[in-house]
Amino acid sequence: MSFTFIRNLFHITENIGFDDNEIDEAVKQWGTLPTILKKYYKELGKHKGINRSQNFLREPNELIDEGDYLVFYIENQNCAEWGIKKEDLIKDNPSVYCKNFDGDFCLENNTLTEFLNAMALFQAASWGLSYASEDIFMITEEQAEQIRDKFPKKPYELQQWMKISFYGKQDDEVIMLIVNDNYDLIFASEDENHYKKIEEFMNTLHLEEY
Numbered sequence: 001m002s003f004t005f006i007r008n009l010f011h012i013t014e015n016i017g018f019d020d021n022e023i024d025e026a027v028k029q030w031g032t033l034p035t036i037l038k039k040y041y042k043e044l045g046k047h048k049g050i051n052r053s054q055n056f057l058r059e060p061n062e063l064i065d066e067g068d069y070l071v072f073y074i075e076n077q078n079c080a081e082w083g084i085k086k087e088d089l090i091k092d093n094p095s096v097y098c099k100n101f102d103g104d105f106c107l108e109n110n111t112l113t114e115f116l117n118a119m120a121l122f123q124a125a126s127w128g129l130s131y132a133s134e135d136i137f138m139i140t141e142e143q144a145e146q147i148r149d150k151f152p153k154k155p156y157e158l159q160q161w162m163k164i165s166f167y168g169k170q171d172d173e174v175i176m177l178i179v180n181d182n183y184d185l186i187f188a189s190e191d192e193n194h195y196k197k198i199e200e201f202m203n204t205l206h207l208e209e210y
Helices: 004-010 020-030 035-044 112-128 141-150 192-203
Strands: 064-066 069-074 081-085 096-099 105-109 137-139 153-158 164-167 173-179 183-189
Touching: 004 112, 020 035, 035 112, 064 081, 069 096, 081 112, 096 112, 105 112, 105 153, 112 153, 112 164, 112 173, 112 183, 137 141, 141 173, 141 183, 173 192, 183 192
Parallel strands: none
Antiparallel strands: 064 069, 069 081, 081 096, 096 105, 137 183, 153 164, 164 173, 173 183
């Protein structure tokens, strides 16, 4: 099985995806689809925590034609879309582009795998995991620095829709920092003890919630 980073984050051991016929129909419609996208649909495409906590993975029969791009992921209020260049659909692991507020597509991640991992972290922090902060917190640059000093940065991020970075010591935890006037903060874990350790540290920062 593939997608070890996401599986470890959500504690997933089985496949929770679409069947081959559903994926094959999409391949017939568009001529081809990237290998990584087909594998993702098959292995993890129906996991609601990963794919529908906040933003939405389009199902194989719901892919959107956006001119030179094929859109496969959308923001929950349609403020952003993520797609692959149609000329790149033949590639195994193509780049992903985000349609920004001006209506232009800009590079989000160099590979589809990087994007899926980054979006999984976003969905995990956005109440996709079993243990998560109920509130969104407003934090200062000083508080953000304390978090960065305590927790290593995860190797994936989002930059076009919003500037979002992720941190955490364990595979099954995530601390999400979203650049705002200062920062918005959410944290979560699939493990209760890991979550409590993060929460204990956050309590020392005297966080201000929205």
